[in-house]
Amino acid sequence: MTEVSVLGATGMVGQRFVSLLANHPFFRIAALFASEKRKGLKYGETVNWVLEEDIPESVKNIELRALGEEVPTKIVFSALPASIAGGIEKELAENGHYVFSNASAHRYDEFVPIIVPEVNPGHFEAVKYQNTKGFIITNPNCSTAGIVIPLKAIKDTLGIKKLVVFTMQAVSGAGYPGVPSLGIIDNIIPHIEKEEDKIKTETRKILGDFSGKFEYADFKVEARCNRVPVRNGHTEVLFIETDKKADVSELKEILKNFSALPQKLNLPTAPKNPIIVKDDKFRPQPVLDRNAGKGMAVTVGNIRKADIFDFTLTVLSHNTIRGAAGGSVLNAELFLKDGKLEV
Ligand SMILES: NC(=O)c1ccc[n+]([C@@H]2O[C@H](COP(=O)([O-])OP(=O)(O)OC[C@H]3O[C@@H](n4cnc5c(N)ncnc54)[C@H](OP(=O)(O)O)[C@@H]3O)[C@@H](O)[C@H]2O)c1
Incomplete structure (x- = not known):
């Protein structure tokens, strides 16, 4: 199992991430992040859960972290607002993290691909030019x-x-x-x-x-x-x-x-x-x-x-599955299975 973190875990897209990752065959949720006001609160007690399925038992007691605290995993899924995602995603990539982002902040950067695995898996090649220890991969709006x-x-x-x-x-x-x-x-x-x-x-x-x-x-x-x-x-x-x-x-x-x-x-x-x-x-x-x-x-x-x-x-x-969290999880699956990630 590969451990992952989710940034923006309490939002519309973040909840989808949690739902898709909670029983995933490749991934295990190690850390969840939200805004400062929820720091230290248990996910299940503070999240305003809006999905049809129940909150997965395995995440209910995870204590939420705020940005700035340690991100303990190599793979990070980001569901942050674009205005906040820009700086933090860049910093994570520079520190060796593999960032799979839903935000638009880096989609148009020179070497950041926007990947839909059925369409352009070859664009993963672009991350080699990012000049950071890790990388940022985005999915489309x-x-x-x-x-x-x-x-x-x-x-x-x-x-x-x-x-x-x-x-x-x-x-x-x-x-x-x-x-x-x-x-x-x-x-x-x-x-x-x-x-x-x-x-x-x-x-x-x-x-x-x-x-x-x-x-x-x-x-x-x-x-x-x-x-x-x-x-x-x-x-x-x-x-x-x-x-x-x-x-x-x-x-x-x-x-x-x-x-x-x-x-x-x-x-x-x-x-x-x-x-x-x-x-x-x-x-x-x-x-x-x-x-x-x-x-x-x-x-x-x-x-x-x-x-x-x-x-x-x-x-x-x-829009929140194929158009957001599901697309991002599929990107990470592809790169794990295709042997492109060392995690
Ligand atoms: N909704 C969609 O269909 C969709 C589709 C594709 C892409 N996207 C993109 O995905 C991203 C997330 O969208 P969303 O619809 O899930 O937004 P959202 O419902 O507003 O959720 C935003 C998340 O970011 C957290 N957050 C906000 N300000 C923060 C701060 N200063 N520090 C740390 N965390 C902070 C929120 O935490 P709190 O709950 O603690 O405030 C929440 O978990 C956006 O960039 C959006 O453009 C959305």
Whole structure:
């Protein structure tokens, strides 16, 4: 068993980490961190637990640490707000820790990869250029995490010329307590700060290449983001212009048959089928599809030819599992199993 620590363990993403790591076959939680006000308090007594499953027994009595205290493990999962993550993650990497971060603070750094194991495991190579004893690996923001998997399948077979993304994002994406209830019940908020730029940049970085430096994918991306009154699960409508023309049935086959390294290695958090294709035009729906593949599969439906661009389709993924903690745990599994980590 490899011991791990979680920073930001009491937040929306931190709770997912705790839930995914508590009974993990490779990892054992050794330390949990939250803000100064919880220092020394028992996790089970102070956390405002919001997940469906109970708080794992094994973590209830762990005493929370504050930043600045010793981080006792080589592997560290970070679910800190970006404003705080920047400095601490860098310091940890300099001191030899392997940081798997959900925060945006380092995603656009010259040698920090944004990894989705089904899409760009080769980008791990970039950490060799970080010039620190340890490293930082990030995963994408929650709306990018879901779409890059079907986009990878499409890019490799048909090529992508242009992409338009329209999101309907769950409230949990804003953390806890996040958006005030009076702001979101019976409402839609047509802007999420910095989210559109994140989609535009991260999609092209992840689908690009790395050979000594990152070469961003050369297709154009436009995005519009909306917060909707859904608890978990981001729904995104894509319009895609492809290089090679295909019909809807061919596209469905491409998506259904997509499988990648995490599936080949049979990693514990990898879904058997990373993309689930629905023929029902009324799917995907957050309530019905967000937990597909234990929250790690991406569901694609309502696929049709578009009069403008070539295809339009709807993608749904779980924002705190595939879009955050689950994606990060899968990154760590891949690098352990692939023999890239000495821990
Ligand atoms: N929510 C999502 O769907 C999602 C998806 C992808 C990425 N992310 C990213 O993941 C990160 C965490 O997001 P979240 O939604 O889990 O946020 P959150 O619910 O607000 O949780 C933040 C966590 O950070 C801790 N924290 C806050 N200030 C701190 C400080 N000064 N020192 C130490 N710890 C501090 C909090 O501890 P206390 O409880 O003690 O305050 C809490 O554990 C963010 O960078 C976010 O952008 C979120």
